[in-house]
Amino acid sequence: MHKVVSRDGTTIAYVKEGEGPPLVLLGGGFRDHTVFTPIVPYLNPHVTTYCYDRRGRGESGDAPTWALEREIEDLVAVINEAGGEAAVFGGSSGAILALEAAMAGAPITRLALLEPPYRMPGHQKPPPDFAENLDALLRQDRRGDAAELFLEQVAGLSAEAIATWRTSPLWSSNEALAHTLAYDTAICGDGQLPVDRLAKLDIPVLIVASDSTADWLRAAAHATTEALPKGRLTTLPGVWHRVPPEHIGPAIADFVLED
Structure with a gap:
């Protein structure tokens, strides 16, 4: 590169x-x-x-x-x-x-x-405490939980859809990049x-x-x-x-x- x-x-x-x-x-x-x-x-x-x-x-x-x-x-x-x-x-x-x-x-x-x-x-919006809860999970290095929280509360996916996402080949890379979800959250703002x-x-x-x-x-x-x-x-x-x-x-x- x-x-x-x-x-x-x-x-x-x-x-x-x-x-x-x-x-x-x-x-x-x-x-x-x-x-x-x-x-x-x-x-x-x-x-x-x-x-x-x-x-x-x-x-x-x-x-x-x-x-x-x-x-x-x-x-x-x-x-x-x-x-x-x-x-x-x-x-x-x-x-x-x-x-x-x-x-x-x-x-x-x-x-x-x-x-x-x-x-x-x-239309749907993330809860007011979403960014705070995401940061708390990331500080604890709970990357999978942070990714799930984002998919549920920001993307609006169902529990079934998230479960399917977790079984996909992409899930490991999702967890690896979970810390950057805080960046995307800030970019989207309110x-x-x-x-x-x-x-x-x-x-x-x-x-x-x-x-x-x-x-x-x-x-x-x-x-x-x-x-x-x-x-x-x-x-x-x-x-x-x-x-x-x-x-x-x-x-x-x-x-x-x-x-």
């Missing part, structure tokens, strides 16, 4: 592949750069992908304290490696991070986002859609939603699109909070290559 040093001295690792305009990809909760391995073959004939490990994940470093500004600086460091400006794709909490970076003035030319998990009125700030974001934004996602995620996708001056929503075949690579890959490539 390639390495770049972020502004605070943290090393950020990334994989560069393909030909064409640059596209930086950043994942959400539980994920490092390998989440994009299946989608990269659909992108690389058209764009150059920069898939990176957010701080605290994979081969990237971390710092004693976390701040949203540091994650934005990490993204900017990768964009600088890509030539100084780039399109960005973000999924889930990574979508909110990408929006926050763009609203903070990061050199992003356009955004493609998978279901940014804002919390719209009338979950409110920042309508006034989004209204000032004057770049093209593609919001992607799965046709089989949760109602609250679908509502958030629609509301985010409506809040953006140049927002566009596309609904693609998929499952809960995920669109398969063969559907989302071409949609992102077409969007990045638009005049």
Whole structure:
């Protein structure tokens, strides 16, 4: 993997592949750069992908304290490696991070986002003490319990769905990255859609939603699109909070290559 040093001295690792305009990809909760391995073959004939490990994940470093500004600086460091400006794709909490970076003035030319998990009125929200309880579990190194708490109270999954998730091959990596759930929790904040700030974001934004996602995620996708001056929503075949690579890959490539 390639390495770049972020502004605070943290090393950020990334994989560069393909030909064409640059596209930086950043994942959400539980994920490092390998989440994009299946989608990269659909992108690389058209764009150059920069898939990176957010701080605290994979081969990237971390710092004693976390701040949203540091994650934005990490993204900017990768964009600088890509030539100084780039399109960005973000999924889930990574979508909110990408929006926050763009609203903070990061050199992003356009955004493609998978279901940014804002919390719209009338839909579920995590309990007020969620972040405190998550931190308590992480301090005790109860990583599995922390992951389950996140899946139940943030993702809204049933006990049966969580039990199935625990038996999947991904569970060990979920536990390994559980400490970064605190970062994603902070990125999402109170979950409110920042309508006034989004209204000032004057770049093209593609919001992607799965046709089989949760109602609250679908509502958030629609509301985010409506809040953006140049927002566009596309609904693609998929499952809960995920669109398969063969559907989302071409949609992102077409969007990045638009005049």
